[in-house]
Amino acid sequence: MDMKTGEMSGGCPFNGDGGTRGLLGRTNRDWWPDALNLEILVSGGKSADPYGEDFNYAEAFNAIDYNALKADLTALMTDSQDWWPADYGHYGPFFIRMAWHAAGTYRTGDGRGGASSGQQRFAPLNSWPDNGNLDKARRLLWPIKQKYGKHISWADLFILTGNVAIESMGGPVFGFGGGRKDVFEPETVYWGTEEQWVNEGVATRILPDEGKALENPLAAIQMGLIYVNPEGPGGNPHDPEGMARDMRETFARMAMNDEETVALTAGGHAFGKAHGAKPADNFGGAPESEHLALMGFGWLTDKDEIGKGHITTSGIEGAWTPNPTQWGNDYFRLLFKYEFELVQSPAGANQWQPIDQEEADMAPDARDPSKKVPTMMTTADMALKRDPEYRKISERFLNDQAALDDAFARAWFKLTHRDMGPKARYLGPEVPSETLIWQDPVPAGTTPSDAAVAEFKTKVLASGLTVGELVKAAWASASTYRNSDHRGGANGARVRLAPQKDWKVNDPAELAKVLAKLDELRGGLSMADAIVLAGAAAIEKAAKDGGYDISVKVTTGRGDATEEHTDATSFEPLEPLADGFRNYLKTKASVKTEDLLIDRAHLLGLSIPELTALVGGMRALGAVSTHTQHGNRIGVLTDRPGVLSNDFFVNLLSMNTEWSVVDDSGDEEFLGKDRKTGEELYRATRTDLVFGSNSQLRAQAEAFAEGGGDKTFVETFVRAWTKVMDADRFDIA
Structure with missing residues (x-):
């Protein structure tokens, strides 16, 4: 245990006994085993969203009569209901607590929690001891939610109501930004390993005398507290x-x-x-x-x-x-x-x-x-x-x-908006004009011409930089994105700045070489665009070398952030302790390494086919980290690295290969030998072999390895790659 960072041995962001329980802690089914189970109805990718995939919440919100909504909320503050009368005849304090507790679950460690999806409506948060009686606050809001319907999400309504409550009692507010879109089922979040709530004999999560620090990424001091x-x-x-x-x-x-x-x-x-x-x-x-x-x-x-x-x-x-x-x-x-x-x-x-x-x-x-x-x-x-x-x-x-007025107004705004990500996502007439450092500002970029893009790609491919180096640099820039709090990503090219340029996962010396060359070649392009376009050029070449003529259509127009735009300390939690896509593991963790891969894929918003294709493609391209306990090129199951092929899946699933644990690896590294000759063929990690051992992931790998699966693989890889590169482009969503 690191008493300074609170990380468990191995720097793992999840404590536990390994596997799903170690990654997720106790689930709703554990807490309430008799609760109605609706999982069967959302299996197979079926959505629980009643508004459908085509619903545009931004358009709906922008069409609302905002002043009328605020007037209705203001009236509600002193319209005491007989079924739940207001303390002092004013619901304001009650609604402040509701908004605070909706937002206060946010934590920097993984960006999860917070108010951005209205999770306070669902278990376990709706039943946490610290959220006692907030069920009544939400029910008091129902007539207003019913009146305005899909034009205001519950997530936005919670925070706006808190703001109105403060204003109605003479308090200061800094502003309000809408844009939080509701979800309609509980999100999967690791809240801790305890089997009891606070006040049920549970010890605090920090016990310095016993060498126990607050576990990363948790923020609350006991289960069930904000x-x-x-x-x-x-x-x-x-x-x-x-x-x-x-x-x-x-x-x-x-x-x-x-x-x-x-x-x-x-x-x-x-x-x-x-x-x-x-x-x-x-x-x-x-x-x-x-x-x-x-x-x-x-x-x-x-x-x-x-x-x-x-x-x-x-x-x-x-x-x-x-x-x-x-x-x-x-x-x-x-x-x-x-x-x-x-x-x-x-x-x-x-x-x-x-x-x-x-x-x-x-x-x-x-x-x-x-x-x-x-x-x-x-x-x-x-x-x-x-x-x-x-x-x-x-x-x-x-x-x-x-x-005090200014400090509280700014801190409240930060509390209730931190998980929304960049200011570009904010909606409504009360968005503050001032841009704050914690909003990760990026100067506006300029969209280059098609000719400028083509010229740059040609220069990059003639630069002497390898496909693997270019792909790794682009991935290092874009894959910091977290869909939990919409931080990170390629826009701003913060991979050039501290602390990201020095993260071990990014192979700093190699990264510096690549970035220096791209800076030399980019001309009028931003570095943010240059990094992403260079990765696209490398993949197009790799695909062509494999017999596929494809175009990787990533967007352009990104800007470049500077140190003045960057709160370096706040970016430290984005450093991956494991990145299975690059086969990087800083040190052995207390949960299975493949669980950390799945968690990272979730933060990137990837589907199972996209996850699988990206892992196989990165291996084929030779885009694995050299700065890891696994060593160089592990998991590259091909004799033609740098070519976009389905070789990883074909060779992983080959019945001619027998796998065994490398004795001193701690069950993290594996040796693949020819079954007949005993010749060493490959070395791989848990995040490689899981695509052959886990039945669901194997089904994906088989689809990519079978006859004709190579085309499916390439198409899926390019789609997933583009998704990651453009994940933070909220202006094009």
Whole structure:
């Protein structure tokens, strides 16, 4: 375990016992084995999207009456429903929490989580303990969603509602960008290996005394939490150092620095209250486990509890400020004005209460404004006063309201938009004009003429650079793309910049040589276009050498990013610890190497045929990494590397070859010998042999290796290659 990075031995981004369980953790079927299983209806590639493949959400969103939608949301804030009355007569704090928890699952490690697809509607998120009673918030929004229909996705509606909530209570907002398209089934995300939720005896994921760090790519400190346990590490309120440590680590995993962490904590807690009116064992289960008659509601004893105010979510009870529906600086004022004592809520949770609090600083009762009740702070809130670095920031915000306003507005915007990717994907009239560094800006490019492209390709093929070198450089540039948060990709040519140019997977010395030559030859082309076009030229040559006359039609018009456009630190999580397409493995991981290949293919948005064709094609082209524990050229199962052929599949599936483990490889490297003569033929890895051993992947390999399959392979490879090269071209989607 690396205590600095939180990675398990081998740098694996997934802990576990290997295989699917190690890669995915527990699935919805594990948590709720009696839940209705709809998987049979989406097997075979059948879509669950009721709008169909031709639905254009951007067009639908742009046609909405945006001002009318915001007016309806504003009215909803104070239109208290009898079935679920609003605290203080205002739903704003409730909707802020809904939006925050929709976005707050985002993590930088793999870009998954976040608000971009409306996953809070589905298990497991809809039933996480930290999302308690947000089922009611979503149901309060249903009449508005019903009114505007497909013109506003649930994913966009969650975030826009949070913005409107802040505005309706006088708070600052930086802007809003729409464009989040809903999905209609749970996404596959690794949330951890635990078999219990928080508050069920589960230990914190960080235990320095036991050498346990927060596992990559996880960000929450315990299963079922968005961030940290507000009562303290593992529920312990007497560990201030641990509380600050957990907050700093988890917020950093979600792309927030110390100032943003303080601003978000204080800004979010300027509104509303926590709920711990009764012990949690008085209430029913989460939505996924409840009776059909409750219609998707959870956390209730029975339907008569709705509207009674007996609400328990975190178990902590009370408001942070005396004005829970008004933006201001009361949070910091009270935090520093009073000393606090540890008390327990009616639900038995640990929380902190001001000592000898003045009545003027007390909060109104959530249901009876004529009553006054003490305010409170959680152990997490107390960290903003106890931790030296957090305290400096908090004291500055205490004395500078304008600074807090700006910091909170920007941090909220980042929280709710970080997973949307570049600004080009944003829709709507409230998209801020300012471009932010975390949006990975790229200057506009210029589309070259066909003649300029043809001339450049000719120069490249006469440059002395090999097919494998050109293909690897293009792949290194484009394959950083993640469809989880739409970061990475070829646009901007950040493969020329730190940290990407120095990643071992990219064979830095070879990459530098290739990029220098392309820079020399490119003329008026951007480097981003030059890298991709050079890869296309190499593949066209390789295909021609194999007897196929094809054209690799990648788009052009990319721009070149500079160091000023690049937050180098934020790109570090994009470094692949394994890239099965280039047969790269930095070091042995705690899950099977082939699982990491599948995970990477998922982030690239590839189908099984596309995955298979790319692996076989990269091997045939000799485009494998030399900077890996496997050594040079492993998995290149052909005697004509650099030719686009189906040789990899033909030779992998040959019955004349017998495979065995190389003894000192840790079950990672294999030797292929001629069955009759014992002559060594090939060396391969797990990511090679899985295409012969796994029945589904073998079926794909057989289709490419059979008579006539070579044409199918080449067509699939070119289609998949183009898909990866153009994955980040949101302007052409």
